[in-house]
Amino acid sequence: MVNLAAKYLCTALMLACAVFLMGPPIGSMSAAAQTAMRAPLNIVPPAMQEAIGQPTGQTGGRNAQSDKLAPRVAARQSKRAVRAVAAAPGSETGIVQVGQLGALQDAPIGLESGYGSNLWRGARLAFIAGQMARLPRELSLAALRDAELTLHRSTTAAPVGTVDGSSWYAARLNRFLALGDTGSVLRLEALTGAVSGDPYAARAVVLANLGRGDGAAACAIAAPKRGTRGYADTLPFFMQLLVYCQLRAGEFEKAGLTLQLNEKSLSADRFYRDLAFLMAAQIQPDFGTPEDVSVAKAEETEPPLVVPSVLTPMQLALLQLAGYGIADLLDQLPPYFMQSLAEDYAQPPATQLGAALAAMRHGSLTAERFSQLSQLTDLTSFQTPAETETEIVASTPPPDAVFLALRLLEVDAQPINAQPTALVGALAQAQARGLWRDMVLLLDDRLRGLKPTSDNAATGLSAAFPPDAPLAPSAPQDDFGQRTGLATGIDIGQAAPPFSNAVRAALLPALQVLRTANKAQAEAQNMADDLSFTPSATALRILQFGAPPQTLGDLIATLTGDEIFDESSEDNAGFAGATFANDERFGDGEENAPTDTRPHPIADWQVFDAQYAAATPALRAYLTRELAIYEGLGFKVPAAYSTTASPSGQNSTLDADAPRIQKLADNKWVGDLLLALVDLYGEENSATLENGELKALLGYLRAAELGDAAADLGEEILLNAAGRLSLIEPSAFIAPPVLTLGDASIPNILAASGALSVQP
Secondary structure (H helix, E strand, O other): OHHHHHHHHHHHHHHHHHHHHHOOOHHHOOHHHHHHHOOOOOOOOHHHHHHOOOOOOOOOHHHHHOHHHHHHHHHHHOOOOOEEEEEOOOOOOOEEEEEOOOOHHHOOOOOEOOOOOOOOOOOEHHHHHHHHHHOOOOOOOHHHHHHHHHHHHEOOOOOEOOOOOOOHHHHHHHHHHHOOOHHHHHHHHHHHOHHHOOHHHHHHHHHHHHHOOOHHHHHOOOOOOOOOOOHHHHHHHHHHHHHHHHHHOOOHHHHHHHHHHOOOOOOOOHHHHHHHHHHHOOOOOOEEOHHHHHHHHHOOOOOOEEOOOOOOHHHHHHHHHOOOOOOOOHHHOOHHHHHHHHOOOOOOHHHHHHHHHHHHHHOOOOHHHHHHHHHHOOOHHHOOOOOOHHHHHHOOOOOHHHHHHHHHHHHHHOOHHHHHHHHHHHHHHHHHOOOHHHHHHHOHHHHHOOOOOHHHOEOOHHHHOOOOOOOOOOOOEOOOOOEOOHHHHOOHHHHOOOOEHHHHHHHHHHHHHHHHHOHHHOOOOOHHHHHOOOEOHHHHHHHHOOOOOOOHHHHHHOOOHHHHHOOOOHHHHHHHOHHHHOOHHHOOOHHHOOOOOOOOOOOOHHHHHHHHHHOOHHHHHHHHHHHHHHHHOOOOOOOOOOOOOOOOOOOHHHHHHHHHHHHHHHOOOHHHHHHHHHHHHOOOOOOOOOHHHHHHHHHHHHHOOOHHHHHHHHHHHHHHHHHHHHHHOHHHHEOOOOOOOOOOOHHHHHHHHOOOOOOO
């Protein structure tokens, strides 16, 4: 019996072991269990594994038994996507990329071709990610801002190396947010779908939607799963987002329960927690100052909430949901929230219009929309008429955005025949506050709607802009060193008849800005022809700036056969660049003659010398600025006009950085270079940028083969300077009448016209 029992016991144990080894029946096995037990499938051919340096597993032994677990372990332990790039042996299709299929955010994905696939050559990820987080947020130079945006939109691989914390993909999204470009964040995310696996990227996409005022899209993004890299860092944010979404949906009981159950996670932000508790209890929040809190504590009453001086994104979103009007904090708010605040009519007029102006500069709001908001917003508190001019000067000036909105309303209130002078008056007043370019963009449709004809053209230059016009005592100094008194000392709307030459000259740079702001919609006709007046040589250089350069074939095609082979021909010498190469003033001899085939913007240096010698201080400062731009773009100028070699004048910090920046430019390390330029020049504007800095900045861009970016920056600064000059000294843009040597009044006319040009 004992042996029989032992036999049955052994048989039962063997059956149990067999069942255990075979597993449960297939019909009873769940899909999750099958997935958990299945080893990763390796679809990489052995030849490809050898090419990229991975073991093939054909040697057997201990390594072969653990091969099926290697991909899983490597993917879990890596800090970024597992990726290897190589050419498959025997393949003629080029590069093959092997890696995790779910990590597209680290692949070379972008919104445009941009600056090429090698723009991060020589860069280290740990340094670049940290530098991007410290760069200025508000860039006054639009061309420099566009260059950086193109950098981050470019289709390129990530810099080499690893970085702790946020991923490289999220670092790109965060820089877009810092520049106020929420559209690029959402467009890039649409290509990758990284919100499901990258909590840092998911947070950036949520902020982009909140900044655009789309709370529904922000709430549609699910919180990251536990165990995901970055889950602990982003947990408080997504917990606040959950409370916000519940309050937004009117689920006050759920919001209160969420606050109670997650009090520890939400305890770091006391203001958000207290405000959310009041909103969940449907109690109207009471806001006050720190002094009000002290009084309430002394009286043993409930203290009010004190809004922090610097708001976090979720605090700002919750305040908007509560209908709180934000005042005097606009410069402390995130740039990507400007569009949402611009469309929030619960905000004070100054806040709403200030956000609209910032969003327009960021590109997330159109100038037409700002014009509509200026008509919909209540500005009566800023339109109180003063009894005397003294009270106008003594009163507190309105914020920039309110000022622009008021000027738009004034222009629209003028009759049709007074529109030209009203436009120039608005430009002049904006110039006095440093807002000329903003005003030009806001007056876009009004400026394009002008239809000047020769019938209503007036030639009374002195009547519109007298040479000895009185300047306002408090007129500010601009970067040219002269007073902008014309903007505040003369009533242009009453002094100038419609479409006088002076009005046409003042409109010329403004129309050129509109022509170049959107090159895809630029008019083909010449702006000088539109304005029906004869421009001076200075104005012609503005109109021709940025024109497509003539190629060598185009220049040869313009020459006859005799001229091509006649080395003594003056025209041929000019074509070769010898007209200024042999001039001792340029500092170069015949051996160093430039090979640049671009036509020089200044065709006749003798005429320019006469103009410069007889120019007023304002015109001379403008011409010096113009020459600095030409020199930075690679054109030769005489040594007497050359800008100092020091890029920063007396600024030792920029001088110390010059060798490093020049090395980045010479090595064509585009990514590192642009970030360094934004770091150094991002807080500069066209008025504060010195000629030496401008020359160096343009030279760095050209050395890195970013000629288009350099041309755009030079054009922006030149047009801003021309806009100031056109309002201060419009005669600089008007060609004087053709004179003859027999005219006895030539000396007097030359003195009045500034001797811009004389034709014998």
